[in-house]
Amino acid sequence: DAGVIQSPRHEVTEMGQEVTLRCKPISGHNSLFWYRQTMMRGLELLIYFNNNVPIDDSGMPEDRFSAKMPNASFSTLKIQPSEPRDSAVYFCASTQGLAATDTQYFGPGTRLTVL
């Protein structure tokens, strides 16, 4: 079975440009999470969805960040305009449900560099 798929794996862009990160969760999983990993802040949750509905977006850093999940098999994280401090690795994870004990399966991440 395919795991969580993220694209692109690497993205280099210039400050001010729009960046869109994509995620395809594992088929049959109902919950999807977006995380950001930086040296300074470690791993932090940005937002998560259940049945395509955003449940908690309190981790989204500011209005420049937005996330959507138009259907059960696709989600996007958009940054507009991008800034150098957005440089990080962005992970997507999915679970079958929302039970606290459900295992989160992570994608390989997108490494974003904003120049």
Next chain:
Amino acid sequence: AQSVTQLGSHVSVSEGALVLLRCNYSSSVPPYLFWYVQYPNQGLQLLLKYTSAATLVKGINGFEAEFKKSETSFHLTKPSAHMSDAAEYFCAVIKTGANNLFFGTGTRLTVIP
């Protein structure tokens, strides 16, 4: 509030030696605790999780962890380190009232031949 603290950002062990990675949690209620591993340039992979059942939890790749309420600890151990264990390890806890993982700062394990 729930959180985890990982003691030691870097740990080095010799191949064949015991691996001990420390994690302490703070929680007002019994938490759910997790250990994840991250190999270079890869996503995180679940090693094991504690969900209020047995206090000694066995995971993949020979790792295990013991939940000790009296010490508020959930340390990760492996009797004999392999070179392939070199990676970064994250302890995590489920945040009260939510379903998202709250991660520790990570411990990078180096295995010396």
